[in-house]
Amino acid sequence: MTDVAALAGVSHQTVSRVLNNHPNVRERTRVRVLAAIAELGYRPNRAAKALVTGRSQIIGVVAQSSTLFGPASLLAAFGIASAEAGFAVSVASIRQLDRASFQEAVERHLDQRVSGIVVIAPVETASEAIQSVAEDVPLVMIDGDPTVPRPLVTVDQAEGARLATRHLLDRGHETVWHVSGPGEWFDSRGRIEGWRRTLTDAGAEVPPILPASDWSAASGYQAGQMLARMPEVSAVFAANDHLALGILRALHERGRSVPDQVSIVGFDDVPESGYFIPPLTTVRPEFDEVARTSLRLVLEHLSEDCPPPVTPRHVSIPPVLVERNSVRPPH
Amino acid sequence: MTDVAALAGVSHQTVSRVLNNHPNVRERTRVRVLAAIAELGYRPNRAAKALVTGRSQIIGVVAQSSTLFGPASLLAAFGIASAEAGFAVSVASIRQLDRASFQEAVERHLDQRVSGIVVIAPVETASEAIQSVAEDVPLVMIDGDPTVPRPLVTVDQAEGARLATRHLLDRGHETVWHVSGPGEWFDSRGRIEGWRRTLTDAGAEVPPILPASDWSAASGYQAGQMLARMPEVSAVFAANDHLALGILRALHERGRSVPDQVSIVGFDDVPESGYFIPPLTTVRPEFDEVARTSLRLVLEHLSEDCPPPVTPRHVSIPPVLVERNSVRPPH
DNA sequence: AGCTTGATTGTTAGCGCTCACATCTAGCTC
DNA sequence: GAGCTAGATGTGAGCGCTAACAATCAAGCT
Numbered sequence: 001m002t003d004v005a006a007l008a009g010v011s012h013q014t015v016s017r018v019l020n021n022h023p024n025v026r027e028r029t030r031v032r033v034l035a036a037i038a039e040l041g042y043r044p045n046r047a048a049k050a051l052v053t054g055r056s057q058i059i060g061v062v063a064q065s066s067t068l069f070g071p072a073s074l075l076a077a078f079g080i081a082s083a084e085a086g087f088a089v090s091v092a093s094i095r096q097l098d099r100a101s102f103q104e105a106v107e108r109h110l111d112q113r114v115s116g117i118v119v120i121a122p123v124e125t126a127s128e129a130i131q132s133v134a135e136d137v138p139l140v141m142i143d144g145d146p147t148v149p150r151p152l153v154t155v156d157q158a159e160g161a162r163l164a165t166r167h168l169l170d171r172g173h174e175t176v177w178h179v180s181g182p183g184e185w186f187d188s189r190g191r192i193e194g195w196r197r198t199l200t201d202a203g204a205e206v207p208p209i210l211p212a213s214d215w216s217a218a219s220g221y222q223a224g225q226m227l228a229r230m231p232e233v234s235a236v237f238a239a240n241d242h243l244a245l246g247i248l249r250a251l252h253e254r255g256r257s258v259p260d261q262v263s264i265v266g267f268d269d270v271p272e273s274g275y276f277i278p279p280l281t282t283v284r285p286e287f288d289e290v291a292r293t294s295l296r297l298v299l300e301h302l303s304e305d306c307p308p309p310v311t312p313r314h315v316s317i318p319p320v321l322v323e324r325n326s327v328r329p330p331h
Numbered sequence: 332m333t334d335v336a337a338l339a340g341v342s343h344q345t346v347s348r349v350l351n352n353h354p355n356v357r358e359r360t361r362v363r364v365l366a367a368i369a370e371l372g373y374r375p376n377r378a379a380k381a382l383v384t385g386r387s388q389i390i391g392v393v394a395q396s397s398t399l400f401g402p403a404s405l406l407a408a409f410g411i412a413s414a415e416a417g418f419a420v421s422v423a424s425i426r427q428l429d430r431a432s433f434q435e436a437v438e439r440h441l442d443q444r445v446s447g448i449v450v451i452a453p454v455e456t457a458s459e460a461i462q463s464v465a466e467d468v469p470l471v472m473i474d475g476d477p478t479v480p481r482p483l484v485t486v487d488q489a490e491g492a493r494l495a496t497r498h499l500l501d502r503g504h505e506t507v508w509h510v511s512g513p514g515e516w517f518d519s520r521g522r523i524e525g526w527r528r529t530l531t532d533a534g535a536e537v538p539p540i541l542p543a544s545d546w547s548a549a550s551g552y553q554a555g556q557m558l559a560r561m562p563e564v565s566a567v568f569a570a571n572d573h574l575a576l577g578i579l580r581a582l583h584e585r586g587r588s589v590p591d592q593v594s595i596v597g598f599d600d601v602p603e604s605g606y607f608i609p610p611l612t613t614v615r616p617e618f619d620e621v622a623r624t625s626l627r628l629v630l631e632h633l634s635e636d637c638p639p640p641v642t643p644r645h646v647s648i649p650p651v652l653v654e655r656n657s658v659r660p661p662h
Numbered sequence: 663a664g665c666t667t668g669a670t671t672g673t674t675a676g677c678g679c680t681c682a683c684a685t686c687t688a689g690c691t692c
Numbered sequence: 693g694a695g696c697t698a699g700a701t702g703t704g705a706g707c708g709c710t711a712a713c714a715a716t717c718a719a720g721c722t
Contacts, residue, residue, distance in 0.1 A: 001678065011702045016680065024700055046442045047387060048678035050378035052707050058421065058443075065407045067602070072403045076396045079424030088439060090389065090421045093410030108419060111377045112389075217606030246606045271398070275548030275577045277608055332708065342672045347710060355670055379708035383677050 001042070008036035019044055050113050058088045059298060060109030062102065063120040065093035068215055069241075069270050070187070070285070071120050074142055077291035078118065085295060090114060097121070102129035110137065116298035118142060123184045138301035140294050145186060146314060151301070153294040155285040156316035157190025158197070163321045164237045164265040164283050165198040171327055173235035173263060175204040179223040179247060180211050181239035191239050191267065212243055220246025227262070228254035234262055235327075241266035241273045241282055248276055248326075263327040279324035289317045332373070339367035350375055381444050389419045390629060391440030393433065394451040396424035399546055400572075400601050401518070401616070402451050405473055408622035409449065416626060421445060428452070433460035441468065447629035449473060454515045469632035471625050476517060477645060482632070484625040486616040487647035488521025489528070494652045495568045495596040495614050496529040502658055504566035504594060506535040510554040510578060511542050512570035522570050522598065543574055551577025558593070559585035565593055566658075572597035572604045572613055579607055579657075594658040610655035620648045 005012040010029060017025050018033040025033075036042075050056035059082055063075055075091070082089045090112060092105035102125075109117055116138035119130060127145035140151040168176045178195045181188035192209065199206045210226060212219035220243030227233045228251050238244035244266035248258060256262050258278055266273060269284035293315050336343040341360060348356050349364040367373075381387035390413055394406055406422070413420045421443060423436035433456075440448055447469035450461060458476035471482040499507045509526045512519035523540065530537045541557060543550035551574030558564045559582050569575035575597035579589060587593050589609055597604060600615035624646050 012678090013680080013703080014701060017701090020680085024698095026700060029700080043438065043442050045382070045444070045678050047378050047381035047444050048707090049680075051376070051382050051678080051709085052680045054707080056378060056443075065411050067400065067404050067407055069398065072407070073398050076398055076403070076424060079422055080396050080426060083424060083436075088421050088423065088443060090419050091410055092419065093407060093414060095411060105414075107374065111374050112387075112419060113376070113378050217603040221606055242603045242606075245603050249606050249608050252608055272548040272573045272576050275552055275573075275580050277580050277583055343708090344673080344710080345671060348671090351710085355668090357670065360670080376708050379677090380710075382679085382708080383710045385677080 001044070004033065004036045004040055004042050007040060008033045054113060055115045056088075056113045057086065058090050058112060058114045059295070060106075060112070060114035060117045061089055061091045061120065062105045062109070062117065063091065063093060064097045064123075065095060069268050070143070070287075071122065073287040074120055074291060077287045078142075078295065081288075081291045081295045085299070087115070087295075097123055097126045097129075099125065099129040099132070102126060103132060106133055106137075115302055116140070118294055118298060119144060121145070122187055124186075125184070138298055140297045140301070142290060142294050143186060151297045152314045153290050153297060154190075154314075154316050155187070155287075155290060156318045157187055158194030159316070160267060160283040160285065160319040161191040161194025161237065162198045163319065164267065165195045166202075167281070167321055167323075168235040168237065168263055168265060168327060169198070169202055169204065171235075171263060171330055175199060175207055176235045176237050177207050177227060177233050178209050179220060179227075179236060179238045179243050180209050181243070182214050183211060188239055191237075195237055212239065215240050215242055217242045217246035217249070219243060220248075221250050223247060224250025225254075227251070228256050236262060236264045238264060238266045241268045241270045241276075241280060244273075244280055244282070244326075245276055248278075248280075252277070259326050259328040265327060269322050274324060276326070278326050281324045281327045282322050283319050284322050285319040286317050293317065332375070335364065335367045335371055335373045338371060339364045385444060386446045387419075387444045388417065389421050389443060389445045390626070391437075391443070391445035391448045392420055392422045392451065393436045393440070393448065394422065394424060395428045395454075396426060400599050401474070401618075402453065404618040405451055405622060408618045409473075409626065412619075412622045412626045416630070418446070418626075428454055428457045428460070430456070430460040430463070433457060434463060437464055437468075446633055447471070449625055449629060450475060452476070453518055455517075456515070469629055471628045471632070473621060473625050474517060482628045483645045484621050484628060485521075485645075485647050486518070486618075486621060487649045488518055489525030490647070491598060491614040491616065491650040492522040492525025492568065493529045494650065495598065496526045497533075498612070498652055498654075499566040499568065499594055499596060499658060500529070500533055500535065502566075502594065502661055506530060506538055507566045507568050508538050508558060508564050509540050510551060510558075510567060510569045510574050511540050512574070513545050514542060519570055522568075526568055543570065546571050546573055548573045548577035548580070550574060551579075552581050554578060555581025556585075558582070559587050567593060567595045569595060569597045572599045572601045572607075572611060575604075575611055575613070575657075576607055579609075579611075583608070590657050590659040596658060600653050605655060607657070609657050612655045612658045613653050614650050615653050616650040617648050624648065 001012050005015045018030050079089050094101040094105050120142045121144035127148045143154050144152050165176050180192050210223040224247035266280045266282035269282045273280040332343050336346045349361050410420050425432040425436050451473045452475035458479045474485050475483050496507050511523050541554040555578035597611045597613035600613045604611040
């Protein structure tokens with residue numbers, strides 16, 4: 001920086017001002033400094049800046065390491081959104097979302113003086129851990145616990161479930177069965193709630209839930225083996241596409257044809273779901289929008305000076321129904 | 332740090348020594364310092380350390396943002412491996428892996444004084460971009476161009492392809508057709524090469540390749556529509572599981588049964604592949620091992636002082652065949 | 663005792679930046 | 693022309709840490 005200053009014939013402070021777009025710099029000076037920067041190939045040292053300002057241009061993300069489609073998509077989308085806003089993303093992948101791992105991850109981020117923290121926290125164990133993070137840390141949750149008093153951005157699970165269930169009802173099914181995701185996921189709960197409310201609102205009977213123990217096709221297959229044995233089952237809303245895939249296979253094995261005898265709707269719109277047999281009608285969450293919104297919330301948190309927002313905002317991003325061929329056509 | 336030093340009755344430098352596990356600290360002193368650290372809840376400021384040492388405990392990853400199974404798994408695995416080694420991971424997701432985006436991502440990492448850079452660089456456009464990174468930057472490629480003189484860790488694509496092709500041949504198929512991945516991916520090339528060599532080594536005829544334009548089930552479906560029309564096709568090696576899924580569907584639509592009339596092997600072992608119809612025999616890359624190895628290479632790069640390694644190491648991690656039901660049983 | 667040795671601890675400087683403040687200029691008013 | 697303002701620039705300190713060196717001390721030797 002001193003070299004740049006010398007070459008431009010100004011003080012280091014003026015260089016700093018140019019770098020940070022401070023208003024009071026004469027245009028002529030600015031150009032001269034910029035030229036010197038270019039000539040010397042100077043790149044500011046972010047560590048030094050972080051040291052003095054107390055924050056780096058980094059956003060810390062805490063996420064359970066997984067290749068599950070939802071979290072992975074969210075992470076990818078968030079990375080893009082941050083890069084566009086000029087923030088680096090430091091990811092702390094943790095194996096288990098338990099209190100200890102979580103706290104360690106947050107603290108590591110804090111040591112690095114991240115500007116803010118985003119937690120992809122779809123399961124319960126995360127929420128109690130979040131409580132233990134100091135209030136003044138700018139933290140926003142994605143897909144987290146709505147009862148925790150922190151800004152939260154989620155896919156509108158209930159709305160997605162409503163879309164799916166309503167679609168099935170509209171096609172003339174008397175009721176809709178539900179294979180739910182694992183109970184500790186907020187996603188599962190939201191989808192159950194949306195499904196149930198849609199049924200009761202429509203005056204339809206609410207059949208018992210078939211709970212899956214994880215999001216895998218294997219679990220879907222298990223549930224499917226039950227569903228296939230029950231002649232009265234004509235419509236199923238699966239909590240995600242992979243569960244739906246397993247159900248599809250179980251149904252196929254027992255000769256129950258989709259969509260002629262049974263209609264199915266999934267959730268997630270995984271890229272390959274259009275090529276299941278048959279192509280799966282599903283609900284597409286808008287991950288990009290979720291990512292952008294959560295980034296916006298963190299950044300707002302930063303710009304607002306001292307007082308933390310009184311009402312932590314909750315934002316739900318409504319998903320969209322993608323119609324394919326796993327639901328019987330209107331007659 | 333000064334507070335800790337005062338409380339422990341030592342100098343700040345001794346605190347620093349304890350923190351960095353320097354040898355010459357008396358045990359009694361060490362304990363006292365540790366106690367003071369605990370009592371004060373002191374956490375070292377990594378930015379300050381990065382400033383003075385010139386490197387942060389961060390490893391920068393450059394990856395094309397995508398939810399493709401391979402890259403996503405690699406990224407997740409690398410995150411875990413780094414966390415275990417005490418390194419934070421800063422991810423620069425870029426939309427396009429072109430020279431400009433790539434260079435910007437690398438420079439951003441360099442500004443942050445990352446300890447090393449890992450590039451998940453499965454396509455050609457990345458390799459020329461890598462050439463422009465200064466030689467002395469510790470950089471290792473994952474799944475990158477073998478002709479670039481940089482340390483490289485890859486899944487052993489050719490070996491995986493050999494496993495798949497050999498398996499099909501062993502089950503009595505005269506030859507094996509191949510639906511390849513997009514041409515600009517090194518993965519595709521390695522798999523093609525392994526497939527072709529296995530066939531020629533076995534004296535089998537080498538049928539024309541059906542190239543897919545991307546890794547999607549949609550592309551697999553297109554290729555499958557061709558394959559289904561050719562009665563002589565009895566065995567197919569698909570360059571990944573999602574292509575295989577599309578092929579499966581095309582075959583199913585035209586009444587060609589798998590595995591009775593056509594056998595298929597995929598690549599990737601995506602979690603749901605066991606629930607395709609029929610369950611897919613596939614090749615499982617050892618992503619964890621790839622991640623661990625690449626981390627090891629970066630860290631070696633660091634410890635070796637000044638002289639960069641003369642021979643950049645290339646490491647291939649052999650994958651494993653996972654047998655399921657998409658290949659006809661031995662007669 | 664006087665000297666060396668090595669282990670342990672303290673002292674000083676400075677990494678590259680930003681902040682708070684001091685200074686300087688030009689343009690205005692009266 | 694003195695006095696003021698506001699914009700443009702410079703100065704000095706210090707963020708929290710580590711590297712290099714200096715200082716201390718106990719132990720072992722001649």
